[in-house]
Every structure is written in structure tokens, then in C-alpha cells.
Amino acid sequence: MAHEHTPDKIVVTTPTGNVGSRVLRLLLRAGVRPTLLLRDPDRLDPAVRERVDTVRGDQGDVDTVLRATRGADRLFWVDPPTTGDDPITGHARMGANAARAVEENGIGHTVFLSSVGAEKRHGAGEIDGLARTERALDATGANVLHLRCGYFFTNLLMELDSLREGVLPTLWPLDFAMPWVDPRDIGEVAAARLLAGGWSGRQVQAVHGPEDLSFSRVAEVLGSVLGREVRADRVPDDDVRAGLRSVGLSAGQVEGVVGMAAGLREGFVPEQERDVLTTTPTTLAAWAHTHLRPLF
Numbered sequence: 001m002a003h004e005h006t007p008d009k010i011v012v013t014t015p016t017g018n019v020g021s022r023v024l025r026l027l028l029r030a031g032v033r034p035t036l037l038l039r040d041p042d043r044l045d046p047a048v049r050e051r052v053d054t055v056r057g058d059q060g061d062v063d064t065v066l067r068a069t070r071g072a073d074r075l076f077w078v079d080p081p082t083t084g085d086d087p088i089t090g091h092a093r094m095g096a097n098a099a100r101a102v103e104e105n106g107i108g109h110t111v112f113l114s115s116v117g118a119e120k121r122h123g124a125g126e127i128d129g130l131a132r133t134e135r136a137l138d139a140t141g142a143n144v145l146h147l148r149c150g151y152f153f154t155n156l157l158m159e160l161d162s163l164r165e166g167v168l169p170t171l172w173p174l175d176f177a178m179p180w181v182d183p184r185d186i187g188e189v190a191a192a193r194l195l196a197g198g199w200s201g202r203q204v205q206a207v208h209g210p211e212d213l214s215f216s217r218v219a220e221v222l223g224s225v226l227g228r229e230v231r232a233d234r235v236p237d238d239d240v241r242a243g244l245r246s247v248g249l250s251a252g253q254v255e256g257v258v259g260m261a262a263g264l265r266e267g268f269v270p271e272q273e274r275d276v277l278t279t280t281p282t283t284l285a286a287w288a289h290t291h292l293r294p295l296f
């Protein structure tokens with residue numbers, strides 16, 4: 001007699017985001033009907049909407065998080081960008097909601113979108129908040145994987161005005177090389193881990209992109225893809241602080257941004273070394289060709 005198999009319930013947060021949208025697509029292709037926790041289901045493609053279950057709500061609301069994850073076997077958790085005064089506390093609050101859901105709903109496997117630098121725990125600006133979420137999830141004792149990701153290519157989309165003037169501003173020393181990654185490739189790693197059984201305990205895996213890049217090299221690559229001169233420009237921390245304050249960011253938000261670079265640019269050695277598992281394929285040139293070039 002055939003046994004009925006109940007498929008695992010997989011819950012995905014931020015399914016409209018850079019990484020979550022890729023996780024969602026891959027789960028659909030794998031034949032999974034995921035449950036999406038999101039603020040506005042109308043933002044989903046109608047063809048996608050009929051292939052998923054949705055729970056509408058804010059990840060900052062613990063009741064919503066508990067409701068969305070009731071009966072869940074697997075969870076893809078992203079701390080969404082927080083709008084409060086202090087991003088570290090904001091992430092910690094989100095992380096506490098995730099941890100409570102893992103504990104109360106007995107979620108077997110959670111994949112968390114973290115960052116290179118979370119291993120420092122303190123002194124890396126907003127990344128300290130991701131570290132707080134890592135710790136909260138670790139304390140559940142459930143199976144948890146932290147994806148410590150490099151710097152997203154998509155951050156360049158916040159610099160379009162400067163890039164149009166041929167300048168790539170940065171808080172980092174121009175020759176400081178660090179991992180840069182396409183968020184879509186992170187989504188592939190996350191989806192693979194959500195679908196794979198057979199891993200257990202607390203695990204950390206880095207997602208480093210194809211190569212470490214300095215801002216000078218990034219400017220060179222962008223210049224060649226965009227067919228115009230682009231130069232990297234190191235901006236002093238205090239100038240960045242003044243700029244961010246002038247567009248309305250709170251003191252905590254400003255330090256969240258400046259602190260990331262300040263904490264990771266000097267004497268920081270990432271815990272995870274680049275290797276065959278952490279290296280993902282999409283190059284900056286390929287990403288820029290698809291996503292940046294059409295905007296110029």
C-alpha cells in the first residue's frame with residue numbers, strides 16, 4: 001500500500017527581495033509550494049501567487065511570524081532592513097522573532113542570511129545586528145545555517161547618481177579587496193540548503209562571489225561595462241556621516257553604515273576562507289552588463 005507523504009512546509013521571508021526572490025523561484029522549480037511571509041502579496045507576479053501560500057504581515061510582529069511558521073519544517077529567514085533609530089536593536093528584535101518561531105513551532109532547519117563580519121560580534125556597525133540574530137538562532141539548539149555573505153553587487157544601485165558622474169564613492173581604502181557577490185547566487189545556495197536534508201547542528205557557510213575585489217577594480221570593471229570613465233573616490237567617514245544625516249538618517253543608522261566599513265577595513269580577517277563551496281559564479285562584469293548598463 002502506498003504511503004501518503006506530506007511535503008515539508010518551507011517558509012520564505014522577504015520573497016520580493018534580491019535574495020528571497022531567487023530562493024522563491026528555485027523552490028517553485030523544485031516542485032515545492034512554499035509559504036511566503038510578506039507585507040504585500042500583491043507585489044508577487046500573479047502566476048507565482050497561485051503556486052504559493054501567503055501570510056501577510058510584518059516580520060517585526062511576532063504573532064505574524066508565529067502564524068506564518070506554524071507547522072513549518074524549514075525556514076529561510078532574512079532580517080529585513082529596519083527603519084527604527086538603531087539598526088542593531090532592530091535586527092536583534094527581528095532575530096528574536098525568528099528564534100521564538102523556531103522554538104515554539106519546532107522548525108527543524110533554518111537558513112539565515114548573515115554577513116561576512118558577523119563573526120566579530122561587536123564593532124561592525126549594522127552587521128552586529130545580524131550577529132545578534134545568529135546568536136538568537138544558535139540558542140534555540142535547532143539546526144541552523146548562517147550564510148555569511150560578501151558585499152552585494154546590488155549595493156551599486158544606490159550609487160547611480162554618482163556613477164552617472166563617473167564617480168564610485170566609498171568608505172573603504174581603494175585597494176582593499178573583499179568578497180563581492182551577486183545576491184541571486186546567494187539565493188541559489190540558500191535554496192539548495194533548504195531543499196537538502198542531511199545537515200544538522202549549527203553551521204556557517206560563506207558566500208563570497210567569484211573573486212575578491214577592491215573599489216579601484218570595481219570602478220575599472222564598471223567603466224569597461226558602461227563604456228565611460230569611472231573612478232573610485234574614498235570619502236572620509238565624517239563626510240559620509242554628514243551626507244547621511246542630511247538625508248534624514250538617525251545617529252544610530254549613520255553609525256550602522258559607517259561602522260560596517262570602519263570595523264572591517266583594518267586588521268579584520270574573515271573567519272571563513274574562500275574555497276570551492278564559498279565561491280559562486282556570477283562576475284561583477286556579467287551582473288553590471290545585465291543590471292547596470294540598461295540604466296545608463
Ligand SMILES: NC(=O)c1ccc[n+]([C@@H]2O[C@H](COP(=O)([O-])OP(=O)(O)OC[C@H]3O[C@@H](n4cnc5c(N)ncnc54)[C@H](OP(=O)(O)O)[C@@H]3O)[C@@H](O)[C@H]2O)c1
Nearest residue numbers: 014016017018019020039058059079080114115149151152
Ligand atoms: N547589502 C549587502 O551588501 C549585504 C551583505 C550581507 C548581508 N546583507 C543582509 O541582506 C539582507 C537584505 O537582503 P536583500 O538585499 O535580499 O533584501 P532587499 O532586496 O533589500 O529587500 C528587502 C526585503 O525585505 C522586505 N521587508 C522590508 N521590511 C519588512 C518588514 N518589516 N517585514 C517583512 N518584510 C519586510 C521587503 O519586502 P516589501 O518591501 O516587498 O514589503 C523586501 O522583500 C539584510 O538583512 C542585510 O543585512 C546585506
